[in-house]
Amino acid sequence: MSGFAQLTARLRLPLVAAPMFLVSGPELVTACCGSGILGTFPALNARTTSELDAWLGQIQEALAAAPGAAPLGVNLIVHRSNRRLDQDLALVVRHRVPVVITSLGAVPDLVQEVHAYGGLVFHDVATPRHVEKAADAGVDAVVLVCGGAGGHAGTLNPFAFLAEARRRFAGPLILAGALSTGRDILAARAAGAALAYMGTRFIATREARAPEAYKHMLVEAGASDIIYTDRISGIPGSFLKPSLVRAGLDPSRLHERPPGDIEAELARGELRAWRDIWSAGQGVAAITDIPPVAVLVDRLEAEYRSARDELCGDAA
Ligand SMILES: Cc1cc2nc3c(=O)[nH]c(=O)nc-3n(C[C@H](O)[C@H](O)[C@H](O)COP(=O)(O)O)c2cc1C
Incomplete structure (x- = not known):
């Protein structure tokens, strides 16, 4: 059985x-893993490498005491702008974090370091060209960030992206973008993904630390409340229009502003992208409450099973 199959089992x-x-902080990750799904967080959410060390210790201690808990994953930004990468990676290796999710750079050396202790590397991509780079780096799975996703989303339709990725990578594919329900998880599986990847719903x-x-x-939001723009963070991303209005910005006139201009305006008002201008994917219409993670995962499982039974019934 491959390491990936052992993990999904x-x-x-x-x-x-x-x-x-x-x-995503230790509370969210511990609740997700404790509920039996893969919980993850960006290493940079911890303000320093020593805080990251404390978080990993805290999460691993809680999970060791939770029978049946799922593994955890840490997201590393592999880019020269991330000055903490080497230190954070050393810590991830020391804690033998089961899954490392890399963003921006797929680096063979990092993959080998994680494989050496038995960990897996998932690499997050928004274009077919980046699927190829991830395959060359030897990653264990590729996360396809499709159009409509939260954060720095891609633009491809999920069916189109799965077909493009399948031609370039023989390993497991993970689907991301606007997935919010158990039925959506089943749909991702039916379309050929090994796992569904859900951000905004959580x-x-x-x-959640939001x-x-x-x-x-x-x-309150619907899909038309999401704007996809590079004006907020310099890279195209999905943001909630009402959060822009709350910050005094006019979403309909963003395109008139030169890149970087908004950052300066936000700084004058002591506002910041991500902290005060909020990101979300287009799957918001299916979000109608703010439950504890355990309640949400119970519901996702019930929806997943009932959708599967319904479809199996249709097929019979
Ligand atoms: C508020 C927010 C912050 C995000 N931050 C990161 C991040 O730090 N690293 C990363 O790899 N992806 C980040 N993402 C993208 C998610 O990991 C995931 O790909 C995306 O949320 C999936 O789409 P969905 O939100 O429609 O479910 C972020 C997404 C959101 C909504």
């Missing part, structure tokens, strides 16, 4: 709670 549902800047949970107003905005 330990999951109650084929689901990853995706890493989210400022949102912001609207009790354990302001209450952000969580309530997700409950």
